[in-house]
Amino acid sequence: MINIRTLKKITNNGGLTLKNGKPITYKSGWQVATEGMETTDMQEAMKMIKAYGGNCGIWFADGVWYIDKSHRVNTKREAMEIGRAHNQISILRWNGMRLAYC
Secondary structure (H helix, E strand, C coil), X not given: CCCHHHHHCCCCCEEEEEECCEECCCCCCEXXXXXXXXXXXXXXXXXXXXXXXXXXXXXXXXXXXXXXXEEEECCHHHHXXXXXXXXXXXXXXXXXXXXXXC
């Protein structure tokens, strides 16, 4: 599982994806969130990460930590369906690290 030092290294508008508590990247597919939480407290962010079992996306912007329970799917269609069903704003395409808006 990542620790508080890892969170401290994330710069503004930066983030990472975790699988089983460890940073991971993929060459293909789509990442989509089904729920999320936000906080301005780094310790609270760590609690959220643990609550999701270390399977989440982390984003830090303007003093706010966004922690989303997310998972990878193979197709854009599937990611869009999941994203729309869970009122997500966007999904992430791993190849090229681009967003597609739901």
